[in-house]
Amino acid sequence: MIAYPPSQRDFDELVRAMNEGSSSHGAWRRLLIETPGTSAVRVREIIERKGGIVRLPASELRKVTTAHIHNAVQKLLSGGDAPNFAPSRDYDAFTDAGLPLAPKKVFGLALEEALGIEAYPGHFSAGWGQISFDLLEEAGLWITPKKEGVARPKPDPKKIELGLTGFVPTEEERSWIEGNPKIVSHLKRERAPGLAREKRAAFMAEHKRLFCEDCKFDPMEKYGPEAAAACIEVHHHRTHVANMEPGHKTSMEDLKCLCANCHRVLHRKLALGIAIPV
Numbered sequence: 196m197i198a199y200p201p202s203q204r205d206f207d208e209l210v211r212a213m214n215e216g217s218s219s220h221g222a223w224r225r226l227l228i229e230t231p232g233t234s235a236v237r238v239r240e241i242i243e244r245k246g247g248i249v250r251l252p253a254s255e256l257r258k259v260t261t262a263h264i265h266n267a268v269q270k271l272l273s274g275g276d277a278p279n280f281a282p283s284r285d286y287d288a289f290t291d292a293g294l295p296l297a298p299k300k301v302f303g304l305a306l307e308e309a310l311g312i313e314a315y316p317g318h319f320s321a322g323w324g325q326i327s328f329d330l331l332e333e334a335g336l337w338i339t340p341k342k343e344g345v346a347r348p349k350p351d352p353k354k355i356e357l358g359l360t361g362f363v364p365t366e367e368e369r370s371w372i373e374g375n376p377k378i379v380s381h382l383k384r385e386r387a388p389g390l391a392r393e394k395r396a397a398f399m400a401e402h403k404r405l406f407c408e409d410c411k412f413d414p415m416e417k418y419g420p421e422a423a424a425a426c427i428e429v430h431h432h433r434t435h436v437a438n439m440e441p442g443h444k445t446s447m448e449d450l451k452c453l454c455a456n457c458h459r460v461l462h463r464k465l466a467l468g469i470a471i472p473v
């Protein structure tokens with residue numbers, strides 16, 4: 196005799212009961228289940244475990260602030276997880292320190308805090324131009340496509356022009372900006388009067404010499420102390436700089452001394468979305 200698990204036994208009993216008085220031994224029957232107060236669509240959602248999750252309206256998604264996103268990043272970096280969301284196959288969202296996170300996990304956690312709900316992938320869309328990506332990038336994360344992701348779309352030239360108000364980029368800078376308009380505010384800030392001079396002075400005071408923090412090139416050795424400063428530039432390495440509140444005072448820690456070569460290459464990579472800002 197086969198020992199059926201209880202559910203199987205119950206099912207057999209049910210089938211037998213339904214077939215009573217007929218010669219049928221068929222197991223397939225339609226069961227009419229009444230669910231007063233709950234629509235058939237909703238029942239279906241529950242059975243299919245969708246739980247009635249629908250895309251949240253933009254007004255709800257926009258309740259996610261930079262602070263929520265920063266908290267989500269902190270949680271993920273300190274070993275927490277967003278288990279409702281699968282690891283990303285298509286995109287990485289890089290933190291200030293160059294650590295890749297799954298954009299949907301970050302936004303999902305931020306959404307949970309913002310709305311006090313349990314967030315699921317069905318609540319929002321991911322991808323270029325979606326609110327989730329816009330807010331993640333506004334909060335300072337840099338999103339780059341992985342192998343299966345879609346390349347960042349070319350920005351609208353009109354929007355680029357608007358972003359250039361009060362700033363005249365070099366031809367090379369313009370090509371970077373066309374690759375990634377976010378870089379405009381970065382370039383603008385780096386050009387702030389006196390900023391580079393101030394940083395170089397602070398760097399000299401600390402290290403007693405100037406060198407590239409990336410490739411360690413020491414221009415003093417090569418060009419002598421008078422001309423050395425000419426090839427050490429100042430790079431703003433805090434990615435959230437683009438969205439700092441107006442009036443934010445750039446701290447010297449936000450800046451990095453780079454040789455002209457490293458700086459140029461870094462900007463180009465940032466524009467192409469192939470570098471992680473460090």
Ligand SMILES: [Zn+2]
Pocket residue numbers: 407408409410411412453454455456457458
């Ligand atoms: Zn260098």
Ligand SMILES: [Zn+2]
Pocket residue numbers: 385429430431458462
């Ligand atoms: Zn720079």
